Amino acid sequence: MFAQENQETSISKMLNELFCELEHCNEDEQRKKIEEMNEMMNEMNVDEIKSIFTKGLFNKMNKMIEEKKLSIENTILLLKHVGFCKALKNLHDYRFRYSxxxxxxxxxxxxxxxxxxxxxxxxLVDLCECYISLSYNFPPKLLSICVxxxxxxxxxxxxxEENQKEVEIALLALSNTEYNEIDKELYLKEITEIIKYQQKHRNLTKLAYQSAWQFLIYRFFNDDSLEEVxxxxxxxxxxxARELEELARCIDWKKKGGVEMNKxxxxxxxxxxRWLCPFFDFFRSCRSWNEEFVELISSITKVFRAAKNNFCHIRxxxxxxxxxxxxxxxxxxxxxxxxxAVDAVLEEVHQSTLNEDTAYECLLFFLNISERMKEEEDDEKEEMKRRSIKMEIFEKMEEEGYEDAITSFHETTDFLNKKCYYQLSLNISDYFVNA
Known part of the structure; x- marks a missing residue:
């Protein structure tokens, strides 16, 4: 029934035992045990959740429903929380889809x-929340109904408070649609209204607001006409930027742990x-640019500096x-x-704990800056501005001892070859913005 590990955690064992007891309980007793299971899930990490909620378990639940040993209401109570934890923790596990x-x-x-x-x-709402948050690659008809x-x-x-929680669950489930294509007529008016109302009244939880934006940014990946909105x-x-800075103030950046320490x-x-993940897609696709995005990159830079010692996944x-x-x-x-951002990445290059993947991305960052700074401008004023920026970046590189860092990377040939980093140039001068 459950995927057994050689070393199950005590919390996984307890949740396992509670599930096994469900088919021998009446509906009220089941509900109490499921509520206890849901509390336990809040304390579990993604590996523990994956080890328990397998395709076999979901098939077992379906059989219990058929045999009238588990009610639909109690099934929904359990599945809604599994879906909530999965979406919140960004767990991509598609075994439910095949159950x-x-x-x-x-x-x-x-x-x-x-x-x-x-x-x-x-x-219908409960069913849609369970289905969207647990499955993936949805058939168009079902996706339209659920959205x-x-x-x-x-x-x-x-x-x-009860309604705020329900709204949060609905929006979190919607954010799990990711890159599935959805007709704009089905969502744009509604998601715009939700975001605008939040901006005026601040009625949503932080997770609900983030989820609303994540749903919209994923739509932007397939439809660049959304950029103006x-x-x-x-x-x-x-x-x-505002949401990121508010969240950053609530985090104990000095604590040891996070996912790196299995905490x-x-x-x-x-x-x-969850905010940082859609930024990746947004900055790849966005063609409009204004001062608000300077503020956003500044906020990301602050998070980067705060996270770099103890939260490597965020860094x-x-x-x-x-x-x-x-x-x-x-x-x-x-x-x-x-x-x-430039200063922050320069600082990272000097970290003694820098791993190869991070080093690769830092070098590629400066390789791109160098390539862009080589492109001369036709307009005289723009050309003077370009030269000024080149000089400023080059001076920062000299101050930070960037050349020594690049030289050391090039001396380590395994760094360039072991993982096939073909995008990195072997010519050291390519990593510099020469004035």
């Missing part, structure tokens, strides 16, 4: 949606990391973002200077 329970969910959603009378709206249903739930502006109407740069991350750490995601920004011709090199 018999996934098929049952799809059939139930279509059946409930097609009812002419006595449609159970609450049940429409979940956006309707997320538009509920009631300010009770995202950049100028909804002010993504300004909003993301569970706090909710604020998880939400901050690395910041570097990914810087790299995508410098490769995007819409992003001005002077803004990377102004925001502190």
């Amino acid at each position: 018999s329970l996934n098929k049952r969910m799809e059939e139930m959603i279509i059946e409930e949606e097609e009812k002419k009378e006595e449609k159970n709206e609450r049940l 429409t249903c979940l956006l309707k739930a997320a538009l509920n502006k009631e300010e009770s 995202i950049v100028n109407e909804l002010h993504f740069g300004r909003e993301a 569970e991350e706090t909710k604020d750490e998880l939400i901050l990391m 690395d995601q910041c570097i990914h973002t810087f790299l995508n920004a410098v490769e995007n011709m819409a992003v001005k090199i002077e803004d990377l200077l102004k925001s502190g």
